[in-house]
Amino acid sequence: MSFLSEFSLRIAAIYPHVRTDAFTPMFADLFKALVPTDNVMIIIFPSKNLPKIEYNDSPPKDEVSIEPQYVGGAFLLDPYYLIATKQGKTGFFHLNDIAPGGFKSSEYNRNYFRLSGISTECGYLIRIGKDQKRIMNISLGNMSGNYTKKQLRQLAEITPAIEALANEHWNDGELELDSQMDLRQQLETALECFGNSVLTEREGQTVHMILHGYSSKAIAERLNISVETVKRHRNNAYTKLDLGTQGELFSLFINSLMNIDNYEEGDPLVSYHSKPAE
Numbered sequence: 001m002s003f004l005s006e007f008s009l010r011i012a013a014i015y016p017h018v019r020t021d022a023f024t025p026m027f028a029d030l031f032k033a034l035v036p037t038d039n040v041m042i043i044i045f046p047s048k049n050l051p052k053i054e055y056n057d058s059p060p061k062d063e064v065s066i067e068p069q070y071v072g073g074a075f076l077l078d079p080y081y082l083i084a085t086k087q088g089k090t091g092f093f094h095l096n097d098i099a100p101g102g103f104k105s106s107e108y109n110r111n112y113f114r115l116s117g118i119s120t121e122c123g124y125l126i127r128i129g130k131d132q133k134r135i136m137n138i139s140l141g142n143m144s145g146n147y148t149k150k151q152l153r154q155l156a157e158i159t160p161a162i163e164a165l166a167n168e169h170w171n172d173g174e175l176e177l178d179s180q181m182d183l184r185q186q187l188e189t190a191l192e193c194f195g196n197s198v199l200t201e202r203e204g205q206t207v208h209m210i211l212h213g214y215s216s217k218a219i220a221e222r223l224n225i226s227v228e229t230v231k232r233h234r235n236n237a238y239t240k241l242d243l244g245t246q247g248e249l250f251s252l253f254i255n256s257l258m259n260i261d262n263y264e265e266g267d268p269l270v271s272y273h274s275k276p277a278e
Contacts, residue, residue, distance in 0.1 A: 003154050006033055011161065018169045024055050027165070031140050035151045039118055039141035043075075044170070045084065047133040048182040051075050058117070058141075066112060073257030076191050077108045077212055084125045084135045090163075092156040094147070095121040102215025107250035109213060120146045122155065126163045128170045136166055190257055190268040197267035198240045206233040210246060211253055241269075 010030045017023045028040035039058040045051050053067050075081050079099045083089045103109055118141030126136045196204050202223070209219045220227045243249050256272040
């Protein structure tokens with residue numbers, strides 16, 4: 001059966017279940033029927049609240065869930081979240097086209113893909129709801145290989161239909177009040193301030209770019225400095241933060257964000273290190 005025929009039949013079967021509990025798993029199965037997909041994750045980013053994992057159809061490897069870390073702060077490093085919130089982009093994207101140079105060797109990538117078991121990812125970014133302030137990421141993961149150029153093109157071509165169907169089902173989400181506490185902005189501010197109580201400006205910039213997945217070469221190009229200077233900033237930062245590896249840096253970042261209570265401003269490491277050990 002052709003891609004278009006399969007898509008038409010699936011849409012016809014799904015549409016009667018809009019706004020029912022049966023819709024979301026049928027919606028996820030639509031993508032699995034169209035291209036080789038092992039995992040479908042649907043994430044909603046409210047304008048102020050923390051992300052909500054609306055659907056995740058694959059059990060984590062070794063029964064370790066990525067969801068608490070992701071929602072607790074790791075989402076701030078997600079390339080899909082970043083292009084949607086920082087660049088205002090929506091549509092269909094392949095991870096390779098939006099991730100920074102060196103992302104595959106980043107600790108975020110290692111954690112996410114190691115625990116999920118997928119080897120490649122593509123997905124949709126869609127504005128949903130009556131006020132169009134919420135952003136939905138429909139993530140498609142393949143465990144056995146990459147998506148072909150033809151498959152990516154076909155998935156991109158059905159974007160308008162996917163957007164319309166998602167909005168038909170998720171159009172009644174809660175509106176966020178202007179007076180509502182902006183939890184997402186709090187975490188973004190904490191990320192911006194991460195380490196600034198002990199690091200120089202250049203060391204802080206280097207650490208932030210490492211967390212986002214940039215390689216030493218990519219950092220050097222963006223900061224207009226040599227690779228050796230990048231390595232010196234990285235080593236100095238690791239020494240000041242008492243770290244030895246990128247994995248330890250990632251863990252320190254996540255733990256400091258997940259332990260934030262009543263955050264207002266400043267380096268989250270200050271309050272993190274001041275907390276008594278449990």
